[in-house]
Amino acid sequence: MEALNIMIVGVGGQGTLLASRVLGNVALKKSYDVKVSEVHGMSQRGGSVVTYVKMGEKIHSPLVEKGEADIILAFELLEALRWIEYLKKDGKILINTQRIDPMPVIAGKAKYPESILEKIGVAFENVITIDALGIAKECGNIKAVNMVLIGLMAKYTNIEKDIWIEAMKETVPAKFLDVNLKAFEEGYSS
Amino acid sequence: MKKLMLGNEAVARGAYEAGVTVATAYPGTPSTEITENIAKYDDIYSEWSPNEKVALEVAIGASIAGSRAICSMKHVGLNVAADPLFTVSYTGVNGGLVIMVADDPGMHSSQNEQDSRFYARASNTPMIEPADSQECKDFVKEAFEISEKFDTPVLVRLTTRIAHSQSIVELGEKVEYSLKEYKKDFNKYVMMPAMARKRHVEVEKRMSKLREFSDNTSINRIEWGNKAIGVITSGAAYQYAKEALGDNASYLKIGMVYPLPEKLIREFAKEVDKLYVVEELEPFIENQVRKMGINVTGKEIFPVIGELSAHIIREKILGKTTDVNKVSSGEIPGRPPVLCPGCPHRGMFYVLKKLKLTVTGDIGCYTLGALPPTESMDTCICMGASIGMALGMEKARGKDFSKKTVAVIGESTFIHSGITGLIDVVYNKGNSTVIILDNSTTGMTGHQDNPTTGRTIKGEPTKQVDLVKLANAVGVDRVKVVDPFNIKEFEKVLKEELQAEEPSVIISQRPCALLKSVKYEGVLRINNEKCRICRRCMSIGCPAIVDKGEYIEINEALCNGCELCTKVCNFNAIEKAGV
Numbered sequence: 001m002e003a004l005n006i007m008i009v010g011v012g013g014q015g016t017l018l019a020s021r022v023l024g025n026v027a028l029k030k031s032y033d034v035k036v037s038e039v040h041g042m043s044q045r046g047g048s049v050v051t052y053v054k055m056g057e058k059i060h061s062p063l064v065e066k067g068e069a070d071i072i073l074a075f076e077l078l079e080a081l082r083w084i085e086y087l088k089k090d091g092k093i094l095i096n097t098q099r100i101d102p103m104p105v106i107a108g109k110a111k112y113p114e115s116i117l118e119k120i121g122v123a124f125e126n127v128i129t130i131d132a133l134g135i136a137k138e139c140g141n142i143k144a145v146n147m148v149l150i151g152l153m154a155k156y157t158n159i160e161k162d163i164w165i166e167a168m169k170e171t172v173p174a175k176f177l178d179v180n181l182k183a184f185e186e187g188y189s190s
Numbered sequence: 191m192k193k194l195m196l197g198n199e200a201v202a203r204g205a206y207e208a209g210v211t212v213a214t215a216y217p218g219t220p221s222t223e224i225t226e227n228i229a230k231y232d233d234i235y236s237e238w239s240p241n242e243k244v245a246l247e248v249a250i251g252a253s254i255a256g257s258r259a260i261c262s263m264k265h266v267g268l269n270v271a272a273d274p275l276f277t278v279s280y281t282g283v284n285g286g287l288v289i290m291v292a293d294d295p296g297m298h299s300s301q302n303e304q305d306s307r308f309y310a311r312a313s314n315t316p317m318i319e320p321a322d323s324q325e326c327k328d329f330v331k332e333a334f335e336i337s338e339k340f341d342t343p344v345l346v347r348l349t350t351r352i353a354h355s356q357s358i359v360e361l362g363e364k365v366e367y368s369l370k371e372y373k374k375d376f377n378k379y380v381m382m383p384a385m386a387r388k389r390h391v392e393v394e395k396r397m398s399k400l401r402e403f404s405d406n407t408s409i410n411r412i413e414w415g416n417k418a419i420g421v422i423t424s425g426a427a428y429q430y431a432k433e434a435l436g437d438n439a440s441y442l443k444i445g446m447v448y449p450l451p452e453k454l455i456r457e458f459a460k461e462v463d464k465l466y467v468v469e470e471l472e473p474f475i476e477n478q479v480r481k482m483g484i485n486v487t488g489k490e491i492f493p494v495i496g497e498l499s500a501h502i503i504r505e506k507i508l509g510k511t512t513d514v515n516k517v518s519s520g521e522i523p524g525r526p527p528v529l530c531p532g533c534p535h536r537g538m539f540y541v542l543k544k545l546k547l548t549v550t551g552d553i554g555c556y557t558l559g560a561l562p563p564t565e566s567m568d569t570c571i572c573m574g575a576s577i578g579m580a581l582g583m584e585k586a587r588g589k590d591f592s593k594k595t596v597a598v599i600g601e602s603t604f605i606h607s608g609i610t611g612l613i614d615v616v617y618n619k620g621n622s623t624v625i626i627l628d629n630s631t632t633g634m635t636g637h638q639d640n641p642t643t644g645r646t647i648k649g650e651p652t653k654q655v656d657l658v659k660l661a662n663a664v665g666v667d668r669v670k671v672v673d674p675f676n677i678k679e680f681e682k683v684l685k686e687e688l689q690a691e692e693p694s695v696i697i698s699q700r701p702c703a704l705l706k707s708v709k710y711e712g713v714l715r716i717n718n719e720k721c722r723i724c725r726r727c728m729s730i731g732c733p734a735i736v737d738k739g740e741y742i743e744i745n746e747a748l749c750n751g752c753e754l755c756t757k758v759c760n761f762n763a764i765e766k767a768g769v
Contacts, residue, residue, distance in 0.1 A: 012527060024194045024356050034194065035322075036356040039298060040219050040636065045558065046733050047527030061433035062355040062426075065501045067514040078525070084517050100745070101736050102525035107563040107728070108737055110523035123515045133747065142747055 151187025209367025420462025
């Protein structure tokens with residue numbers, strides 16, 4: 001297969017780590033070589049977080065660099081803008097339209113940028129948006145935002161839906177599985 | 191069986207397969223998950239030690255007693271454990287002894303980006319460095335073999351991108367390892383001058399044998415490609431180089447970074463047209479290669495600061511850059527990490543800022559209190575430094591300055607290396623006020639137990655250090671326990687203790703909001719009819735409270751209902767949502 005470079009960007013606490021682990025398991029099930037690079041410690045705590053998932057015949061560097069991402073899964077608007085230059089020219093960015101103000105904005109020391117989607121749209125063609133927070137709420141748990149987004153992403157890859165569901169079953173804690181599967185379906189069919 | 195594993199998890203698996211029975215550590219990013227994962231193996235004794243020095247000493251004891259032992263820490267932890275390291279290098283081992291050290295190039299979660307490879311050279315300890323999770327497992331097993339074969343502790347170095355990247359690991363079988371015989375041998379294990387002089391001779395002999403081993407071991411290997419470019423590299427840098435150059439170069443992939451395989455390096459250098467050393471941080475390999483009289487290009491083109499990447503290598507060696515679509519984004523505000531909603535430290539920082547105190551800080555979540563909007567921490571140097579530094583400030587600027595100075599330290603950090611600082615304050619007649627933040631866990635590294643929590647790494651109940659009695663016992667007579675969410679009481683107590691002309695300890699006690707046992711009821715909202723938009727609630731710096739300009743809003747996805755904000759609101763304008 002062609003190597004697939006994916007970035008998951010968001011805010012610490014949004015569940016980006018679990019999403020990247022589902023992706024890692026999807027790759028393993030497809031017998032691809034895979035690397036998933038995570039962030040721990042100080043980088044969490046409501047900070048800007050990014051994880052990289054790379055799959056293909058043979059993966060060396062665990063990092064996706066500027067202009068290399070086939071897909072960016074953005075859990076938050078501002079984070080979509082922050083990482084946009086990592087997207088390949090013909091890459092896809094899937095954006096959760098949720099807005100989370102960073103502390104400099106909360107404290108009135110900076111402004112949350114306006115018209116983020118328009119700015120991204122000028123430079124990239126494949127911009128897909130979703131209200132994952134709203135969908136997760138309807139599914140019964142606002143923390144399921146990550147699986148709504150995974151569902152949306154599954155739609156845009158050539159990997160079979162069953163594989164995604166199997167990977168979720170192995171990755172997501174059992175007691176949250178039902179709501180997460182529901183969230184996945186909603187994302188997939190959105 | 192194949193499994194996707196974090197580098198750290200693979201290290202744990204390697205330790206298990208090697209028959210390790212004792213594992214010790216103090217948590218520290220990016221090394222923490224090694225021992226968290228080892229703790230899942232029932233047949234391995236594992237512990238969170240009070241600090242890295244004790245962790246290494248316990249592991250040394252286990253090794254001398256005949257078992258295989260592993261001790262894990264982050265790079266700065268090795269500074270704490272350096273004292274035993276330099277001497278266990280002399281005594282050597284009985285059962286294999288492996289010391290894991292995780293460096294953090296780029297400082298994702300650290301106060302400096304020291305290069306731990308220099309410890310290998312300084313202490314005459316061999317060091318090996320894996321480049322992915324499979325190697326993490328395999329090299330740890332190999333490290334135990336080297337340890338026993340050469341009678342030496344072995345350092346295994348990780349960096350963040352190896353420790354915190356998942357890749358595929360083929361699991362192996364656990365080796366049968368039986369406890370080695372323990373023999374009293376003071377010539378080997380009692381390092382007084384007469385014995386140590388003899389052991390130093392043994393160390394030099396050992397290093398010479400290890401140099402020979404390094405030339406022959408399969409963990410150092412050549413991958414031939416185009417011979418126009420030759421790259422000597424190791425660890426994460428190897429992966430970046432392969433990504434950047436592919437078959438356009440040949441590689442000498444170093445697994446044993448100390449001692450280096452000199453013959454192999456000479457052979458490789460002879461075959462290639464232009465030789466590069468690609469390594470993160472310091473020119474550790476490069477300088478040794480230069481010392482061999484070999485002409486090499488390294489840090490004159492590669493940075494000594496931060497992480498490397500495939501792009502940097504491609505640009506510096508091939509002169510190629512990647513085409514990137516530019517977005518006119520304007521100013522993008524940063525998103526620094528913040529104290530979580532419901533964080534117990536927030537109440538304390540509110541008071542510290544209000545009183546405009548000089549605050550010597552320490553290492554933990556609370557270091558975030560230095561950032562806006564709380565901005566109430568003046569210093570952060572290393573684990574435990576806050577207390578000694580407060581005393582130093584007092585000795586430099588006098589008693590009156592001390593009345594406006596406070597040391598802030600978490601309970602786990604206090605146990606790690608704050609106790610000795612407190613003893614210094616008492617012994618040398620200081621007046622320092624020390625706030626110990628007791629949040630019932632080691633927070634920043636992801637909730638590890640510690641000697642004050644009453645639970646071991648495996649969750650078993652154990653004795654709990656009594657911080658009040660401990661402070662009393664070292665001679666602090668004024669010890670108060672206060673809830674930091676009781677802002678008025680906290681302020682009153684703090685003012686009293688600052689005025690007292692003797693040492694005092696305030697234990698700021700409230701559990702971390704992320705602990706499962708902590709339950710706050712229902713999210714809050716602002717009653718816009720009552721709110722006067724005075725913005726007093728904004729001053730606590732809660733990420734859930736947002737200034738919308740014409741009104742203040744509570745983000746219900748973030749609020750956890752801790753109610754701290756209700757305590758600073760003068761108009762009772764914050765209430766439970768849905769009431």
